Structure formats: structure tokens, C-alpha cells
Amino acid sequence: MSNTAPEIHRGLAGVVVDTTEISTVIQETNSLTYRGYPVQDLAARRSFEEVAYLLWYGELPDARRLADFQARERALRPLDRTTSELLVRLPETCHPMDVLRTAVSFFGAEDPTEDDGSLGANRAKSLTLLAKLPTVVAADQRRRRGLDPIPPDPELGYAQNFFHMCFGAVPAPEVVRCFEISLVLYAEHSFNASTFTARVVTSTLSDLYSAVTAAIGALKGPLHGGANEAVMHMLNEIGDPQRAEEWLTEALASKRKIMGFGHRVYKYGDSRVPIMQEALERLVARAADPEVTRLATLHAALRHAMLTRKGIHPNLDYPAGLAYHLMGFDIPAFTPIFVMSRITGWTAHITEQLAHNALIRPLASYAGPDQRAVPAGAG
Numbered sequence: 001m002s003n004t005a006p007e008i009h010r011g012l013a014g015v016v017v018d019t020t021e022i023s024t025v026i027q028e029t030n031s032l033t034y035r036g037y038p039v040q041d042l043a044a045r046r047s048f049e050e051v052a053y054l055l056w057y058g059e060l061p062d063a064r065r066l067a068d069f070q071a072r073e074r075a076l077r078p079l080d081r082t083t084s085e086l087l088v089r090l091p092e093t094c095h096p097m098d099v100l101r102t103a104v105s106f107f108g109a110e111d112p113t114e115d116d117g118s119l120g121a122n123r124a125k126s127l128t129l130l131a132k133l134p135t136v137v138a139a140d141q142r143r144r145r146g147l148d149p150i151p152p153d154p155e156l157g158y159a160q161n162f163f164h165m166c167f168g169a170v171p172a173p174e175v176v177r178c179f180e181i182s183l184v185l186y187a188e189h190s191f192n193a194s195t196f197t198a199r200v201v202t203s204t205l206s207d208l209y210s211a212v213t214a215a216i217g218a219l220k221g222p223l224h225g226g227a228n229e230a231v232m233h234m235l236n237e238i239g240d241p242q243r244a245e246e247w248l249t250e251a252l253a254s255k256r257k258i259m260g261f262g263h264r265v266y267k268y269g270d271s272r273v274p275i276m277q278e279a280l281e282r283l284v285a286r287a288a289d290p291e292v293t294r295l296a297t298l299h300a301a302l303r304h305a306m307l308t309r310k311g312i313h314p315n316l317d318y319p320a321g322l323a324y325h326l327m328g329f330d331i332p333a334f335t336p337i338f339v340m341s342r343i344t345g346w347t348a349h350i351t352e353q354l355a356h357n358a359l360i361r362p363l364a365s366y367a368g369p370d371q372r373a374v375p376a377g378a379g
């Protein structure tokens with residue numbers, strides 16, 4: 001037996017557990033590529049549907065393939081009556097992420113091909129989830145506002161249709177574009193916690209719905225996807241831009257984590273932030289509203305204070321959180337919107353994991369009591 005203590009990597013920090021062909025963060029240049037394409041170029045030039053196709057099939061679609069993909073996605077958007085009835089029975093006190101998690105679990109229970117882990121079956125399930133999740137998120141937001149759901153419109157693109165289902169109207173193309181940019185940026189980020197969760201579940205040869213249900217649970221936490229909601233709560237808590245410095249001092253003194261800042265991989269800034277920040281600034285400029293200006297000033301003041309005080313940069317959740325607020329979404333819908341996008345990355349990784357599967361099962365260094373005898377029972 002070796003006497004050297006094993007090296008512990010808490011949180012798996014710095015551990016490379018597998019290869020992937022889907023995306024990579026290039027730390028030295030703070031850049032991110034999906035299947036080799038820089039994400040900022042995809043965000044500028046391609047639709048979210050094209051990016052979904054790229055993540056799943058490895059190449060961008062030509063016009064014919066895109067038309068076919070869009071037609072299939074649009075046809076799958078409606079929810080059946082059983083699902084709609086189930087979802088309205090969930091208490092409104094639960095978080096919308098719980099609704100989404102339940103919906104995916106229910107889709108799995110209803111799917112007769114649930115156990116067929118073939119590539120074809122998993123691609124069909126992935127497309128079904130991509131198409132139906134926005135319908136769930138929009139209906140849930142409307143229910144919480146005391147409104148009836150609005151059925152999907154097959155004439156509209158993914159981003160436009162989501163606005164239509166939430167608000168009964170599609171905003172100016174510039175606003176839809178900012179939303180679509182956020183979906184492209186959120187779509188994929190290598191072995192983040194929720195994607196890794198999906199890969200762990202998949203590695204046991206469990207089904208795709210189980211992996212996605214678990215991934216939703218992992219994304220919900222405020223150290224991961226839940227941070228986009230926490231950013232908005234934090235801005236509301238601070239309120240006055242003049243208070244940003246003082247609030248930060250108190251928060252850091254009480255060892256609070258400042259939401260929307262820091263990242264496990266990027267230590268000099270998240271590659272996606274400049275693109276999302278520009279989109280946010282376009283939303284602020286077109287609002288021309290003193291309340292929006294106050295929020296944007298506060299947002300900038302906290303970012304500046306955090307960089308000066310701690311040298312910590314914002315992550316994507318920081319600009320995305322405020323952007324979603326300015327687009328009119330309710331705060332609890334922010335992380336579910338992240339799911340609508342990340343479903344593409346998760347399912348691409350599920351497929352990749354299955355293609356080269358190895359059970360994911362790390363080791364732990366035992367730190368509990370030495371072996372001891374079980375005492376006689378009390379009874």
C-alpha cells in the first residue's frame with residue numbers, strides 16, 4: 001500500500017476527464033468556439049436554430065437542411081392536453097425550473113421509445129425538447145400572471161415565437177435579435193456543471209430525459225444558471241447606483257458571493273460578455289427611459305467596483321440577467337430561458353458520451369472514522 005496521500009481536486013478543478021468535439025474555451029485568448037466556429041461570429045451571423053443544428057450535427061446546415069429542421073421544430077411545439085393539465089396542477093409557489101424539470105420527466109414517462117438510446121431516437125427526443133420547452137416556459141410565466149397560454153405560431157422563428165407565446169406580440173426586430181444572441185451564447189460551454197451532470201447520468205446508460213432532468217436540477221443553482229436571476233435580485237436589492245460601492249463593501253465583508261461575477265474557467269473575463277454587453281447596451285439605448293438608465297448605471301457601477309476591489313470580471317449571467325428584465329420577462333423565467341438554449345449543448349454531449357461511453361465514477365479519499373466494531377443494539 002502506498003503511503004503518499006492522493007492528490008485531491010475539490011470540485012474537479014483543473015481535472016481533464018475526457019475529450020469533446022463540441023466546443024472549447026481557449027483560455028489564453030478568452031475565446032469560445034462551437035465545432036470550431038468562434039461564438040461571436042455565430043452570434044453575429046447565424047440564427048439560434050442554425051447553431052442548434054451545428055451543435056447536434058457538427059456542421060452548419062445548408063438552406064434545404066435548415067428549412068427541414070425548422071419545419072420539424074415548429075411542428076413539435078404544441079403541448080398535448082395531458083401535459084398542459086399536469087403543469088397547471090403544480091403549485092405556483094414552486095420555481096419555474098421545477099415546472100420545467102417536471103415537464104421533461106413527464107415527457108420521458110410518456111415517450112414509448114424512452115429506453116431506445118439509438119442516435120436516431122435521441123436526436124428525435126432532443127428536437128422534441130427544443131421545440132416544447134419554450135411552450136412550457138411561456139405558459140408557466142403567463143399562468144403566474146393570471147393569463148391563459150398562447151399557442152405557438154408555426155409561422156414564427158424560435159426566438160420570435162417565444163415572445164409571441166409570452167406576450168401575445170413580437171417586439172421590434174432589434175429586441176428579438178438581442179434575445180437570439182443570448183440564446184446562441186448560452187447554448188454550449190463544454191464540461192460545465194449541468195452538462196457534466198447530463199454526461200454522468202448518460203454514462204450509466206440511463207435515458208436522455210433522465211439526463212436532461214438532472215441537468216436542469218444542476219443548472220438551477222445560483223452558482224451556475226440560477227445566477228442570471230440572482231443578478232436581478234441583487235440589482236433590485238442595491239437600488240441606487242450611488243450605493244453600489246458601499247453595498248459591495250458590506251457584501252464582501254460578510255463573505256457573500258457577488259452574483260454574475262467570477263468563473264471556474266475564465267479568470268480574465270468571460271468571452272461571451274462583450275457580445276452580450278453590447279446587446280444589453282442596445283436595449284438600454286432604445287428604451288430611453290430614466291428607470292432603465294438607473295438600472296444600467298447601477299449595473300456598470302457594480303461591475304466597475306467589483307473589478308477595482310476584487311479584480312473579478314462578470315460572467316455571461318451578469319449582462320443576460322438585466323437584458324432579460326429589459327425584454328419584459330419575469331425574473332423566475334430567466335434560468336428556464338437558459339434551459340431553452342442549453343438543451344442543445346446538453347443533448348449534443350449526451351450523444352457524444354454515448355458514442356464513446358465510459359462509466360463516470362471518480363474516487364474519494366476517505367476521511368471518516370477508522371474501522372470500528374458495531375456495538376450491541378439498544379433494543
Ligand SMILES: CC(=O)SCCNC(=O)CCNC(=O)[C@H](O)C(C)(C)COP(=O)(O)OP(=O)(O)OC[C@H]1O[C@@H](n2cnc3c(N)ncnc32)[C@H](O)[C@@H]1OP(=O)(O)O
Nearest residue numbers: 222223224225227256257258259260261262263264315317
Ligand atoms: C453560466 C454560469 O454558470 S457562469 C457562473 C455563474 N455563477 C455566479 O455568477 C455565482 C458567483 N460566482 C461564484 O460563486 C464563483 O465565481 C464560481 C462558482 C462561478 C466559480 O467558482 P470557483 O472557480 O470555485 O472559484 P472560487 O470560488 O474558488 O473563487 C476564487 C476566489 O475568488 C473569489 N470569488 C470568485 N467569485 C466571486 C464572486 N462572485 N464574489 C465574490 N468572490 C468571488 C472567491 O471567494 C475566492 O476567493 P479566495 O481565494 O479569497 O477564497
Ligand SMILES: O=C([O-])CC(=O)C(=O)O
Nearest residue numbers: 188189191192193264265
Ligand atoms: O462553464 C461553466 O462552468 C459555467 C458557464 O459559464 C456555462 O455553463 O455557460
